[in-house]
Amino acid sequence: MTKYKFPWFKPSADKKIYIKEIKKLINKDKMTMGSSCLKLEKKLKDLLKVKHVILTTSGTSALMMATIALNINQKSKVICTNMTWIATINPAKIMGSKIILVDTEKGSHHVSFNLLNKKIKKYKPDLVYLVHLNGEPTYNSEFEILKKKFKFSVIEDSAQCFPVKIKKNSFCGTLHEIGCFSLAISKLVNMVYGGFCVTNSDKLAKKLISIRNNGVNASPENAKMELSSINGLNFKPSNLHASVGLTNLSNLKHNISQVKLINSLYLNSFRNNKFIKVLNSKKQNSLPIYILAIVKKRKKFIKFCKYNNIELHYNLRTLSETNLFDYKKNLNNSLDISKNVIRLPSGPGYKINEVKKIINILKKYKS
Numbered sequence: 001m002t003k004y005k006f007p008w009f010k011p012s013a014d015k016k017i018y019i020k021e022i023k024k025l026i027n028k029d030k031m032t033m034g035s036s037c038l039k040l041e042k043k044l045k046d047l048l049k050v051k052h053v054i055l056t057t058s059g060t061s062a063l064m065m066a067t068i069a070l071n072i073n074q075k076s077k078v079i080c081t082n083m084t085w086i087a088t089i090n091p092a093k094i095m096g097s098k099i100i101l102v103d104t105e106k107g108s109h110h111v112s113f114n115l116l117n118k119k120i121k122k123y124k125p126d127l128v129y130l131v132h133l134n135g136e137p138t139y140n141s142e143f144e145i146l147k148k149k150f151k152f153s154v155i156e157d158s159a160q161c162f163p164v165k166i167k168k169n170s171f172c173g174t175l176h177e178i179g180c181f182s183l184a185i186s187k188l189v190n191m192v193y194g195g196f197c198v199t200n201s202d203k204l205a206k207k208l209i210s211i212r213n214n215g216v217n218a219s220p221e222n223a224k225m226e227l228s229s230i231n232g233l234n235f236k237p238s239n240l241h242a243s244v245g246l247t248n249l250s251n252l253k254h255n256i257s258q259v260k261l262i263n264s265l266y267l268n269s270f271r272n273n274k275f276i277k278v279l280n281s282k283k284q285n286s287l288p289i290y291i292l293a294i295v296k297k298r299k300k301f302i303k304f305c306k307y308n309n310i311e312l313h314y315n316l317r318t319l320s321e322t323n324l325f326d327y328k329k330n331l332n333n334s335l336d337i338s339k340n341v342i343r344l345p346s347g348p349g350y351k352i353n354e355v356k357k358i359i360n361i362l363k364k365y366k367s
């Protein structure tokens, strides 16, 4: 594996503090769902102003737990944007549901609400996955009216949107039945591997807690071998990871300002550039953890970056490009984005002078 001088993402991670924290915990506490897990759940709950946080092993696990909790099965109709990480849709796919894909807006990775709302009226779904990408919340007033009318459930995939404020006291991913977040290494806050569900419903929270514990509704979770009452798996997070999450969460302010600064540096530096166009939002409340760009002659650009020790990420690919879905019609906008967008180096672990160096190199690119 090539090790690049400028990796595509630098997480914020303080090795010394991690080692100190982990040494404190080993064998002194329950190693799954221990005190650090409970502490992290409480901190996330207070931060996002939600009634329940159910910590788990990844954003993918959170999505699976949410899909089980909402009883999605082979009879369900599920609508999802074509432009998302496959983890969003895998749970419904595994359940055998009918899946309807929706295109994005032209030139954007966000779902087209115009098309989504039309598909809701046509198919009357049981579930919609509402995906918020790259720290940019995606809501729509007609969608909310249709939800009330047709009574479908919504799982918000907020894996890339922690913690993005949408209004005073309200955060992206917390407005519908269940929101799913990722605390993976490539996120603003990480616990190396981790994620969580949020809900304001006591009933759903109870279900999610059982699902996390192989469907067994026991408290503390692995204390007794009680009978399982719902389908579930072992989605319990480890205490070591949660302690990393706690340390990382204490750097939240710094991480937010770093990511915002990096975003505005890229936006300002390439505002009038003919060869590199940064697509990120300039909105005040957005928190873009990745720098998405369209470049002229992508293959040549990739070679140029490799030569200059800059690692790139090809961003999300569409669901319809895989051979897992029969649904292939009218998805051209998202296909266009999938084939042309790249992620430039970013992340809260980057120092500003490093980002400036990268930008200076990239400015030399001429297609």
Ligand SMILES: Cc1ncc(COP(=O)(O)O)c(C=O)c1O
Binding pocket: 058, 059, 060, 061, 084, 085, 087, 088, 131, 157, 159, 160, 181, 182, 183, 184, 194, 195
């Ligand atoms: C949109 C989206 N959904 C879900 C996930 C899954 O999260 P995790 O990697 O924590 O399983 C990701 C991961 O990056 C993602 O980007």
